[in-house]
Amino acid sequence: MEKSDYTVSITVQATVEQAFKSINSVSKWWTVNVEGRSEKLNDEFIVRSGDVHYSKHKIIEVIPDKKIVWLVTDSKLNWIKNNKEEWTNTKMVFEIIPNGNETTIKFTHVGLIPGEECYENCVKGWDSIIKQNLYNFVTKGEIVRSKITS
Numbered sequence: 001m002e003k004s005d006y007t008v009s010i011t012v013q014a015t016v017e018q019a020f021k022s023i024n025s026v027s028k029w030w031t032v033n034v035e036g037r038s039e040k041l042n043d044e045f046i047v048r049s050g051d052v053h054y055s056k057h058k059i060i061e062v063i064p065d066k067k068i069v070w071l072v073t074d075s076k077l078n079w080i081k082n083n084k085e086e087w088t089n090t091k092m093v094f095e096i097i098p099n100g101n102e103t104t105i106k107f108t109h110v111g112l113i114p115g116e117e118c119y120e121n122c123v124k125g126w127d128s129i130i131k132q133n134l135y136n137f138v139t140k141g142e143i144v145r146s147k148i149t150s
Contacts, residue, residue: 004113004114005108005109005110005111005112005113006108006109006112006113006119006122006123006126007106007107007108007109008106008107008126008127008130008131009104009105009106009107010104010105010107010130010131010134010135010138011099011102011103011104011105012102012103012104012105012135012138012139013101013102013139014102014103014138014139015103016065016066016096016097016098016103017065018103018138019065019096019103019105019138020064020065020066020068020096022134022137022138023068023094023096023105023134024038024039024040024068025038025137026038026045026047028137028143029129029133029134029136029137029143030047030129030133030134031047031049033047033048033049034046034047035048038057038059040059040062041059041060041061041062042058042059042060043058043059044056044057044058044059044073045057051078052077052078052079053076053077053078053079054074054075054076054077055072055074055075055076055077055087056072056073056074056075057070057071057072057073057092058070058071058073060091065096066095066096067093067094067095067096068093068094068096069091069092069093069094070091070092070093071089071090071091072087072088072089072090072091072092073088073089074088075087075088077118079121080117080118081117082117083117086116086117086118087111087112087118089111090109090110090111090112091108091109091110091111092107092108092109092110093106093107093108093109093110094106094107095107095108105130105134105138107126107130107134109122109126112126
């Protein structure tokens with residue numbers, strides 16, 4: 001059986017431009033602890049939560065109003081027993097798809113696959129972050145940030 005990357009989609013009452021701009025405002029919907037910039041190609045930013053989570057991201061692809069890709073260049077997930085650098089060299093892909101008067105945002109964490117140690121907890125985290133935080137930020141402008149915990 002082929003293992004597939006984690007993917008989730010949300011459909012929002014927003015233009016593709018609004019969705020694109022919102023995704024790039026990482027500190028307003030992912031977590032309170034973001035350092036660096038996340039707006040254009042080659043920007044780098046760090047997400048951290050104490051000693052529990054550290055991940056460094058580089059924006060490696062940008063197609064305005066259509067697609068954004070982050071590469072995790074370094075990571076340390078201390079709540080995992082074995083490979084604490086499990087996210088390193090994974091990618092987070094946001095595809096922005098016009099859908100009538102709505103927009104669909106498809107998020108894929110390439111490399112986050114069933115069988116990996118963090119998969120189950122990371123899926124719960126991403127489901128909350130994308131389906132609630134990002135959704136509410138794009139549709140209502142609500143700044144909702146998670147506190148990353150294991």
